[in-house]
Amino acid sequence: MNTLDSTTFLLPQIHGRSIFNRVIPTVNYLERTFKSLEQNGWFYTNLKPWEKQIIKGYALQDVIHKLRAANQQSKVSIIRDQILKHSANDLGTYPLAIYLIVYFIQQTENNQYKSFVEFAQKHGITENLNSISAIWSCGTKDGKYLGILDDSLNIIDLDFFHRWASITPSSTFKEKLKITVSAPLLSKSSYDSHIACFKASINEAPRFTGVNSLKWSEYVMGKEYDIPQFFNKKFDRNEVWDYCGDNTNTDLDALLIVLSWGGMDRMHAKSLLDNPAPVLDIVRRLRSKKFESRKEAFDYIQDKRKQGLLPGMGIGYFTKLICFLQPSLKGYIMDQWLAKSVNLLLGSPLIHIASKTWVSDQNTPAIYEDFCTYIDGLASEIGKSGFETEEFLFSIGGRKKGLWRGYVVQHY
Incomplete structure (x- = not known):
């Protein structure tokens, strides 16, 4: 003072x-x-x-x-x-x-x-x-x-x-208020219904696996790139963390694992990797623990995106890099399903979602920090880790949706 x-x-x-x-x-x-x-x-x-x-x-x-x-x-x-x-x-x-x-x-x-x-x-x-x-x-x-x-x-x-x-x-702050303060907080009865469904869904123990990383990488990089045969499988989250945490694996291969696990649109990935230097700079910084906070990492990557250096990679994908490449930051994936889950539980549109599916560039580092903080608090409430809670919130999509994913689709 x-x-x-x-x-x-x-x-x-x-x-x-x-x-x-x-x-x-x-x-x-x-x-x-x-x-x-x-x-x-x-x-x-x-x-x-x-x-x-x-x-x-x-x-x-x-x-x-x-x-x-x-x-x-x-x-x-x-x-x-x-x-x-x-x-x-x-x-x-x-x-x-x-x-x-x-x-x-x-x-x-x-x-x-x-x-x-x-x-x-x-x-x-x-x-x-x-x-x-x-x-x-x-x-x-x-x-x-x-x-x-x-x-x-x-x-x-x-x-x-x-x-x-x-x-x-500032006008910037007022614009942020328009994003975060346009709906009332939940009533107790509504929250009780939402949280009861979420807690029940935990018993499903969902485990998302991505697409076959070898086939995805061959399409994006071309067969002339020497893709490890180890990629010939569908990775789950723990396997992605293990691979990215092994410093003997190259930054490019670690990037491919993360993006293929997430099922990034292949044409978007080709556009991103047409000039790989900017995104590989991010990968190197994350893997070498250069960032002191998840908010700082988000700010750095978002600035690259604003400069047009990350074509095809929005917030839903670059937060995957934070999640898997520097897990000590406890930076969670802010894609549409995590964003909708948090917004639903809050009863307030903390995260801005455009066209019902896209986590837009209106979301700031401060909003990302609020998003992660909410997940941290929810994790404490249910007695799980932040990453486990994030996985439960993501649930399972597709034809046979997980309990929580189906609830979000119905109520959001």
């Missing part, structure tokens, strides 16, 4: 919104709201009206799945990020209450409640003592929770509000 710079003062307004008007919250605070969410299985729709107000006030309704899987420190970071991403005009009274308390402390060099009562009445905020108490209670409790005030109500992160005041939410 940054120490207080006593020469830099906050203004009595932020983003054009006065902190003396419409700043009285319903008495509630973040820590208590999270306890209520836990008691209600993290179902937003089950919260009391005053609890929903604080969720909306901090714009948290669209990141509840992230908060559910987060530890205390991560929760704080998520909430602070949400504040910084929004104009004060688009948030409720709760973050404004913190700002007002900090403004009061900074201006008066006093952090006593009695003095705040006088300050609130003097500035025309309200004469009502209950309303003043609500501002004080919410502002101080949440201010301490978010690391802006210490336990003695000293300001320890004034810079947070200076950063918030200086940021105008």
Whole structure:
């Protein structure tokens, strides 16, 4: 946290919104709201009206799945990020209450409640003592929770509000909101039906195998390429990981295994490998563990795609590279079936799907991270690994669909 710079003062307004008007919250605070969410299985729709107000006030309704899987420190970071991403005009009274308390402390060099009562009445905020108490209670409790005030109500992160005041939410962020916030979260009954089917499907123990990798590779590379005879089979997921993890196998062969396992359109693959240098650069970086996070890997590959260097390879396939070539990142495959599964369980279109089948380029590294985080949380709930959970969500397609795949087709 940054120490207080006593020469830099906050203004009595932020983003054009006065902190003396419409700043009285319903008495509630973040820590208590999270306890209520836990008691209600993290179902937003089950919260009391005053609890929903604080969720909306901090714009948290669209990141509840992230908060559910987060530890205390991560929760704080998520909430602070949400504040910084929004104009004060688009948030409720709760973050404004913190700002007002900090403004009061900074201006008066006093952090006593009695003095705040006088300050609130003097500035025309309200004469009502209950309303003043609500501002004080919410502002101080949440201010301490978010690391802006210490336990003695000293300001320890004034810079947070200076950063918030200086940021105008970008059009890029607003565009992202259109993708991620166009449907309500699920009701408990709907979620219970979805999750019950998903949990029942786990007993099927589905195991997807790709097409014959030798035949696929011969078509894409031509018979003049020396394709290992070991390719003459249909690989399952574990065999793909084993092959790619063996550094004696070439980067190109590892790439062919991944793409053939996924059944990539052969003409798309030929287009991609017409100039293999860009995609092989990605393969080398992943296999040598150059990326520190799945989000970083996604960002790097997506940038290559935006430059037109990965013809024929969309997000559904390049996340397969992250999954199989650097599994330590726990980056999951974001193809249409995983995307639809997560969207269905969330009751919100986190992942943008174009033309009902294509995970589009509107999806950002941040969305990919949210997608993977949701799978991590679901894995914890069912007592499985993230990769096992991803495989269960993918299920089995074809004429004889797996239980979960059939459910997704019916309900999405």
